[in-house]
Amino acid sequence: MTGTETGSGNRTGTETGTQIRAGTGAENGPPAETQTETGPGTGSRAETGTTIESLLRVESASVTLGGRPALEDASLTVDPGELVGLIGPNGAGKTTLLRAVLGLVPLASGRVRRPSGHPVGYVPQRHEFAWDFPIDIAGSVMSGRTRSIGWLRRPRAADREAVDRALELAGLTELRRRPIGELSGGQRQRVLVARALAAEPGLLLLDEPFTGVDVPTQEHLNELFRRLAGEGKALLMTTHDLAAAARTCHRVVLINRTVVAEGGPELLADSEQMLRAFGLHRAATAAGAVAA
Amino acid sequence: MIEFLLDPWDLPFMQRAFAVAAVTGLVCGVVGVFVVLRGMAFIGDAVAHSAFPGVALAYTFNGNLLLGGAAAGIVTAVGIAFVSQNRRLKEDTVIGVFFAFAFGLGIVLVSTRDTWTTDLSSFLFGQVLAVSSGDVWTAAAFGAVLVTVVLALRKELVAVSLDRETARAAGLPVFRLDVTLYVVVTATIVMSLEAVGNVLVLALMITPAATARMLTERLGTMTLLASGIGCAGSMAGLYVSYSYDLAAGGSIVVVLTSVFALVWLLAPRHGLLTRALRRTTDAPRVSPPAEIPAATAGTP
Numbered sequence: 070m071t072g073t074e075t076g077s078g079n080r081t082g083t084e085t086g087t088q089i090r091a092g093t094g095a096e097n098g099p100p101a102e103t104q105t106e107t108g109p110g111t112g113s114r115a116e117t118g119t120t121i122e123s124l125l126r127v128e129s130a131s132v133t134l135g136g137r138p139a140l141e142d143a144s145l146t147v148d149p150g151e152l153v154g155l156i157g158p159n160g161a162g163k164t165t166l167l168r169a170v171l172g173l174v175p176l177a178s179g180r181v182r183r184p185s186g187h188p189v190g191y192v193p194q195r196h197e198f199a200w201d202f203p204i205d206i207a208g209s210v211m212s213g214r215t216r217s218i219g220w221l222r223r224p225r226a227a228d229r230e231a232v233d234r235a236l237e238l239a240g241l242t243e244l245r246r247r248p249i250g251e252l253s254g255g256q257r258q259r260v261l262v263a264r265a266l267a268a269e270p271g272l273l274l275l276d277e278p279f280t281g282v283d284v285p286t287q288e289h290l291n292e293l294f295r296r297l298a299g300e301g302k303a304l305l306m307t308t309h310d311l312a313a314a315a316r317t318c319h320r321v322v323l324i325n326r327t328v329v330a331e332g333g334p335e336l337l338a339d340s341e342q343m344l345r346a347f348g349l350h351r352a353a354t355a356a357g358a359v360a361a
Numbered sequence: 362m363i364e365f366l367l368d369p370w371d372l373p374f375m376q377r378a379f380a381v382a383a384v385t386g387l388v389c390g391v392v393g394v395f396v397v398l399r400g401m402a403f404i405g406d407a408v409a410h411s412a413f414p415g416v417a418l419a420y421t422f423n424g425n426l427l428l429g430g431a432a433a434g435i436v437t438a439v440g441i442a443f444v445s446q447n448r449r450l451k452e453d454t455v456i457g458v459f460f461a462f463a464f465g466l467g468i469v470l471v472s473t474r475d476t477w478t479t480d481l482s483s484f485l486f487g488q489v490l491a492v493s494s495g496d497v498w499t500a501a502a503f504g505a506v507l508v509t510v511v512l513a514l515r516k517e518l519v520a521v522s523l524d525r526e527t528a529r530a531a532g533l534p535v536f537r538l539d540v541t542l543y544v545v546v547t548a549t550i551v552m553s554l555e556a557v558g559n560v561l562v563l564a565l566m567i568t569p570a571a572t573a574r575m576l577t578e579r580l581g582t583m584t585l586l587a588s589g590i591g592c593a594g595s596m597a598g599l600y601v602s603y604s605y606d607l608a609a610g611g612s613i614v615v616v617l618t619s620v621f622a623l624v625w626l627l628a629p630r631h632g633l634l635t636r637a638l639r640r641t642t643d644a645p646r647v648s649p650p651a652e653i654p655a656a657t658a659g660t661p
Binding site for chain 2: 168171172173189191193197198199202203204205208209212213215216218220221223248250251264
């Protein structure tokens, strides 16, 4: 795929490479021990729509992977009670943004702010998980609480209750003793969601939760995410399933190495914005000029 | 039959050999579970071989062989853990180069001594019939520490094994846990050198755990089975060795591998065992009745 040029002038200072690529190979970031990740060159760009109580604020974040920019000057916020969709083509930096928020890849510049006291739940893509490990569903969900249980300790009543709640929310209570090697794609996705929920997070980051899962699971997750948002959690979900995003999300952020546009789900019906996000901006403006 | 079983126990050197074999088999089983589940077999092999120059150095300078081997092995293990954090390098290539070098270095070091061929064979193939009672107690103490460490860190090791990125995101010290596991593997290998020697030690760690994996979908059961198979298999191997006057280390490995082969062959054919087996495949089993026609599954 040939690259795009940000010629529209409303984004200054971004030097766009000619290749769209978000690698996943760099794994040498520091562990996310701190609540606030600060990179060099603190961004000073004022963002509209941010409030103090945002559970996530990404400010002018840039990430370089393997010498190439994977994310440039990207800013977004997620407030409590919000379900935000992160939409973009393959290689647009969706996963990279999530990983930067988690501190799994270092920021080249900009910063990520999260209030302390709200753990983050992460639902990675399904292939990140060792489904051949000999453990049952309840055990893998409990692994989401490893950190909060603490070293040299066994799960206590509170941990078991949190796991029970997470299993209930994900609709896995009946299957809790089933080995994870025997699950369908939809069941596996629900296990990952339940594992993240077991840590009782304030912010939930979901990487392509609807990809390759059956329709009943999609509907279940859809309902679950809305319910979690209703309880005041903040959810940020990457997807390239526009229909799912339009149905589920309160707000969508279009991303193509940087944030191209954001707004309500109706934005997904805006063909020019969509074309820009999906790297066809010049074609779109050319078409627009012809039409005018 | 009873005479056959009791006969070797009259001999003090056989009593010590049985004790060392039992302890080694048990500890290797427990540690081997994570080696198998993490796909660390090749790393284990590298560590086993790289312990060799340490043993050889200690031997050359009349030092403690176990300590020498442990030091060399741990240096390698930490190095491997460090290299494997950076996925840009093909890990197995680096390991391959490194452990071949370490092994060669060990042989060179040993060959500086006059009696080296005899000594070399005891390093390579074990000397379980020549252990002292001090060695037995050292192995037992070592083993107790290693098993304790693995059980104490089990929860964290499971979380990292399941999904290391999410574990890292949650704030678990993934690198330090990796290093700890590598050090435990190394120490286990070094303490097992006496029983089966450098070349065969990997089998003691991998084979019982691999056998156990085919029989269960529970980590706890797998750990119990692996240590049980390792312990019983090692002792049975010693019986074989004693009865037919065969090399002890080799006999242990042959017995353990026979058990593995039996489980691998028989389990898929038996209806009962098939249910217990539940080998991981991509095809999900929706309900228990779906498992019954498994006997015909082999003919596509």
